[in-house]
Amino acid sequence: xxxxxxxxxxxxxxFIRILNDVKFELGDYPNLAGCLIKRLVTQSRIxxxxxxxxxxxxxxxxxNGNQKSKFNAGVVVAFVP
Numbered sequence: 258x259x260x261x262x263x264x265x266x267x268x269x270x271x272f273i274r275i276l277n278d279v280k281f282e283l284g285d286y287p288n289l290a291g292c293l294i295k296r297l298v299t300q301s302r303i304x305x306x307x308x309x310x311x312x313x314x315x316x317x318x319x320x321n322g323n324q325k326s327k328f329n330a331g332v333v334v335a336f337v338p
Contacts, residue, residue, distance in 0.1 A: 258289070258336045260328050261314055269322030272301060273336070275313045281338040290334040292327060293320040 264270040299316040
């Protein structure tokens with residue numbers, strides 16, 4: 258997964274791009290690069306050229322928002338569902 262954007266809100270979210278066409282379900286302790294995330298995936302409303310939805314991007318929320326500093330846009334990170 259590739260980091261697209263970090264949303265500094267409540268809760269702190271991270272927009273990621275799914276790099277391969279794999280479906281996944283979140284397990285009991287999902288994490289992104291070792292940082293726990295909430296068991297919730299939100300589909301973004303980002304559009305591709307031509308106004309079709311970009312379904313390869315979704316948003317995850319951190320259990321601990323302070324962990325956002327470990328991530329930078331454009332970096333590929335490990336995801337454990």
